[in-house]
Amino acid sequence: MGEARPAREAGRTGSAGRAGSAGRAREGLRAYRLIAGMWIRSTTAYPLSFAMTLLSGLLVTGLDFVAILLMFSRIDALGGYTLPEVALLYGLSATSFGIADLAIGSAGRLGSRVRDGTLDTLLVRPAPVLAQVAADRFALRRLSRITQGVLVLGYALAAVDVDWTADRVLLVPVTLVSGAAVFGAVLVAGAAFQFVAQDAAEVQNAFTYGGQTLLQYPPTVFGRELVRAVTFVFPLAFVNWVPAAHVLGRPYPLGLPGWAAYAPPLVAAACCAAAGLAWRAGLRSYRSTGS
Numbered sequence: 001m002g003e004a005r006p007a008r009e010a011g012r013t014g015s016a017g018r019a020g021s022a023g024r025a026r027e028g029l030r031a032y033r034l035i036a037g038m039w040i041r042s043t044t045a046y047p048l049s050f051a052m053t054l055l056s057g058l059l060v061t062g063l064d065f066v067a068i069l070l071m072f073s074r075i076d077a078l079g080g081y082t083l084p085e086v087a088l089l090y091g092l093s094a095t096s097f098g099i100a101d102l103a104i105g106s107a108g109r110l111g112s113r114v115r116d117g118t119l120d121t122l123l124v125r126p127a128p129v130l131a132q133v134a135a136d137r138f139a140l141r142r143l144s145r146i147t148q149g150v151l152v153l154g155y156a157l158a159a160v161d162v163d164w165t166a167d168r169v170l171l172v173p174v175t176l177v178s179g180a181a182v183f184g185a186v187l188v189a190g191a192a193f194q195f196v197a198q199d200a201a202e203v204q205n206a207f208t209y210g211g212q213t214l215l216q217y218p219p220t221v222f223g224r225e226l227v228r229a230v231t232f233v234f235p236l237a238f239v240n241w242v243p244a245a246h247v248l249g250r251p252y253p254l255g256l257p258g259w260a261a262y263a264p265p266l267v268a269a270a271c272c273a274a275a276g277l278a279w280r281a282g283l284r285s286y287r288s289t290g291s
Contacts, residue, residue, distance in 0.1 A: 008246075024128060027274025031127035035135035043140045050140070057144030065090060065152055066214065079220035084159035085248055086218065092172075093215035096179025097208070098146035100231035103180075104134040104187050107143060108204055110195035120288055130279060133191065160248065168247045171261065178264035179239035183208060185271035192275070192282035211236045219253045229252050238267040 043050055068090065072083045081089075110133055113119040122132045162168065190204030197203070212232070219227045219241045231237040237253055238260075245252045246261030 014086035028128040028131035032131040034133045035132060036138040039138035040140055053141045054144050057141050058148055061094075061145050061148045062211075064094075065148070068216070079218040081218040081220070084156050084161070084214075085244075085250075087152050087156035088160055088248070089218065089240050089244055090216045091149055091156050091203070092175055092179060092244060093212050094149030095146060096131075096149075096176050096239055097183050097212040098142065098149050099176070099180035100183035100187060101145060101208075102139070102142040104184050106136050106138065107133050107191035108208075109137070110191040111197070114194060114286070117288060119286065121212050129283060130188070162247060162249070171247060175240065175243040175264055178268040181266075181268035182236065182239055182271050183212070185235075185268070185275035186211070188272075188275040189278045192278040195286050206235065215240050223284050224254070231256075235267050235271065238264045254273055 026106050055182065065087075067183065068083075068086060072086075076082070078086055107130075110119070113122075113133075119129075122129050125132065131208075157172070186207050187204070190207065211234070214222075214230065215236060219237070227237070228239075231242075231254055241253050242256060243264055246258075252258070252260060
């Protein structure tokens with residue numbers, strides 16, 4: 001009986017901890033929804049201005065793929081990949097990054113809040129700081145990046161020569177969701193780094209915008225060491241290179257095993273867990289401006 005009581009108490013403690021975590025998650029989602037909704041209403045208060053901003057953003061982001069089209073006007077293949085195959089890589093990475101950028105891209109401005117001390121106002125509010133940072137100045141105009149990525153992806157899926165089995169069809173949406181989670185984790189980890197560096201937005205951009213640009217092109221055009229780095233160190237390769245290799249029936253980067261194509265959800269979960277630890281460590285290290 002004496003041993004059973006501590007076991008029951010430990011079980012209650014574990015249940016309370018899980019309930020507390022779930023409660024904080026719901027609280028964070030609610031705060032995010034309220035703050036983002038406020039910025040959305042502010043943005044859509046002027047429909048014509050919003051439509052013009054969205055259209056201009058779509059044209060600007062579309063220039064990336066126009067550059068690829070111009071390239072293929074002179075060549076038949078890039079690193080052994082045809083235009084529809086490169087478009088598939090482009091569409092997967094652009095759409096995944098667009099989703100992450102829309103949802104949590106505002107976290108990239110955390111460094112300015114740390115420098116000027118305005119992060120203190122978020123700490124005293126009864127809502128998770130990460131939810132507030134992610135929803136702050138929610139930019140609905142970022143839908144243009146998602147739209148452009150979806151358009152290119154739609155073209156690629158229609159034009160690419162693939163035997164569409166059930167697992168390949170299912171792998172496309174799974175890859176998009178997993179890729180968005182990976183990019184989201186990178187954004188959160190970059191924001192956590194700004195607690196220490198304060199002026200590290202460009203470093204973060206090198207791994208987000210730079211990584212997304214890198215993934216637009218086949219792994220066969222890059223050096224083996226770079227491919228190894230974005231596979232095992234910063235696992236951006238699982239955003240599109242690895243699952244796309246399975247869809248296209250091409251050799252996997254670095255000779256990875258066949259099951260690696262189905263690993264993006266696991267990689268995304270690991271990245272999110274690591275980003276969460278980095279965020280909590282960064283938040284604990286924050287000491288305000290002292291003013």
